[in-house]
Amino acid sequence: MRYPAIDSVLVELGPLAIRWYGVMYVVGMVAFYLLGKWRVRRGQSDWTLQEIADLLVYGVAGVIIGGRLGFALFYGFETFLRDPLWLLRIWEGGMSFHGGLLGVIGAAWIFARKSRRGFLEVTDFAAPLAPLGLGLGRLGNFINAELPGRVTELPIGVQFPCDSVRSLNLACFGDFENVTRHVSSLYQASAEGVALFILVWLYAAKPRAAGRLSAVFLIGYGGLRFLTEFAREPDPDKGFVLFDWLTMGQLLSLPMIALGVALLFLKPLHRT
Numbered sequence: 001m002r003y004p005a006i007d008s009v010l011v012e013l014g015p016l017a018i019r020w021y022g023v024m025y026v027v028g029m030v031a032f033y034l035l036g037k038w039r040v041r042r043g044q045s046d047w048t049l050q051e052i053a054d055l056l057v058y059g060v061a062g063v064i065i066g067g068r069l070g071f072a073l074f075y076g077f078e079t080f081l082r083d084p085l086w087l088l089r090i091w092e093g094g095m096s097f098h099g100g101l102l103g104v105i106g107a108a109w110i111f112a113r114k115s116r117r118g119f120l121e122v123t124d125f126a127a128p129l130a131p132l133g134l135g136l137g138r139l140g141n142f143i144n145a146e147l148p149g150r151v152t153e154l155p156i157g158v159q160f161p162c163d164s165v166r167s168l169n170l171a172c173f174g175d176f177e178n179v180t181r182h183v184s185s186l187y188q189a190s191a192e193g194v195a196l197f198i199l200v201w202l203y204a205a206k207p208r209a210a211g212r213l214s215a216v217f218l219i220g221y222g223g224l225r226f227l228t229e230f231a232r233e234p235d236p237d238k239g240f241v242l243f244d245w246l247t248m249g250q251l252l253s254l255p256m257i258a259l260g261v262a263l264l265f266l267k268p269l270h271r272t
Contacts, residue, residue, distance in 0.1 A: 002159045002176050003183075006143045021140035028133025032056055035129045044204070045125060055111055055126065062107030063100040070099010074248060075235055097134070097225075098252040120210040120263075127217040128197070128204040134221075135193010142185040149182025149231050158183055167236040184232035191224040211263040218260030222253040229253075 009017045036052040039045045071094040072080040072087050079086055108126065112119040141147045145164040151157075157180030162172040169177060199220050204213050226249075234240055234247045241248050 024136040024140035058107040062103035066103015067095035067100035070096035124213040127213040131197035138189035149184035182231040215263035222256035
């Protein structure tokens with residue numbers, strides 16, 4: 001089966017192009033707000049709707065700034081050294097989840113200080129609201145034919161467009177590669193989006209000690225990302241970073257898991 005040809009541009013209005021990837025970000029933001037509102041209305045949180053909206057603004061800023069800086073540091077540092085202004089050309093692509101997470105953590109800390117809420121209280125509130133947005137981002141990757149998987153002979157494999165895999169396979173000519181690959185973008189959308197959302201959302205249904213929701217999110221995302229990376233082709237300029245099998249995504253997920261485990265076993269201070 002061939003990778004479905006989906007136009008990455010949803011609609012063009014003169015010089016303005018609205019892309020599916022950007023739409024996924026917007027839908028993820030709306031989902032964050034509506035899910036937060038649902039929790040408030042159900043009495044699962046004492047946050048105000050204005051606080052949810054404010055946190056969303058802080059979080060989006062953290063995602064964009066941290067995601068871009070993280071991509072430059074973890075995946076494109078040599079490009080950044082050659083062309084520092086490349087960092088500002090976001091439209092050329094290049095975002096890192098782990099960098100975005102660090103940006104969100106920084107944004108949450110600033111928001112906590114301004115709102116006079118505890119830092120873990122803020123991250124615990126955001127933890128069950130974020131996964132669907134992560135999954136939608138991976139769906140955007142799927143539409144863009146990004147994140148090609150590793151070569152497989154399983155019947156679920158698909159042929160990727162040569163434009164998507166030429167950095168991995170210089171011998172790819174014509175429209176499609178002549179081998180089949182895992183659709184790792186959909187694997188990660190299902191894991192980091194749907195499965196992680198169900199896990200954290202159900203865990204958040206009852207009051208938990210401070211930091212517990214954040215811990216489950218970190219462990220859940222880190223573990224699922226580590227597993228799904230085995231089906232994703234490593235970045236061509238990085239390859240395997242350790243042991244001839246560990247990818248950069250897996251390496252960056254390990255501190256997430258470790259931090260989550262530490263938070264999970266911290267002595268409870270209060271319930272959220």
